[in-house]
Amino acid sequence: MRQQLNLTDWAGLLPPTLRDKDRFLRLFTLVAWFTRMDGYWNQLPNQLREKIAFYRRNRWLILRLQQVHDLVRITGRLLRRSGLSDQSHACWKEQVAHYFTSQRVVTRQAKQFVAGIEKYFMAHQLQYMGSVTGLLCCTEVLESTFGKYKNKGGMRAISSDVLAIALYQQKISVLSVRQAMEAVSMEELNEWRIKHVCHNKYGLRKQLDQELKAPG
Numbered sequence: 001m002r003q004q005l006n007l008t009d010w011a012g013l014l015p016p017t018l019r020d021k022d023r024f025l026r027l028f029t030l031v032a033w034f035t036r037m038d039g040y041w042n043q044l045p046n047q048l049r050e051k052i053a054f055y056r057r058n059r060w061l062i063l064r065l066q067q068v069h070d071l072v073r074i075t076g077r078l079l080r081r082s083g084l085s086d087q088s089h090a091c092w093k094e095q096v097a098h099y100f101t102s103q104r105v106v107t108r109q110a111k112q113f114v115a116g117i118e119k120y121f122m123a124h125q126l127q128y129m130g131s132v133t134g135l136l137c138c139t140e141v142l143e144s145t146f147g148k149y150k151n152k153g154g155m156r157a158i159s160s161d162v163l164a165i166a167l168y169q170q171k172i173s174v175l176s177v178r179q180a181m182e183a184v185s186m187e188e189l190n191e192w193r194i195k196h197v198c199h200n201k202y203g204l205r206k207q208l209d210q211e212l213k214a215p216g
Helices: 027-043 046-057 059-082 086-101 108-123 139-145 160-167 174-183 186-196 201-212
Strands: none
Touching: 027 046, 027 059, 027 201, 046 059, 059 086, 059 108, 086 108
């Protein structure tokens, strides 16, 4: 499927790749992908639906992933801001209870996650109990615990940035800019970009969003 779609205008539909070092098996990335696909579904041609229909065949798996994803977001947002304290513990339990009431079914994985966070609060209770400020964690600890990575690799493709390489060692002045603008027209630049710049995955995704969500 990747070979068939990767160099087409539909490359933005490809599912994310998996990386061994990712915690939670790229939970956030996967949930974002199948949520987008559900939003696109009614607008996709049948031949494309056939290629990505595999993810819709196991709705129970999707429900498990979605619920754990939502609970991680609830927990991460609260702990990042408030840390561990009696107040944040009570607030967390209230938010989790409210979330569970919004679900027709609560999966075993969601219950296991909540039980694990409850044990986490209990394990540190002596350190924050009765404290006004609570027990705070740095951003890196939270991001590592909840599987957020910042070192996202760039896409291997030619972008319009290559046009700036020749300027890296040049001193830019008003005169040099004027000469460049007079020597090369925007029409020539756009023609070069169309011929030589590769499609960008995220640009294609943005274009798909606009086209597939457009009325009519």
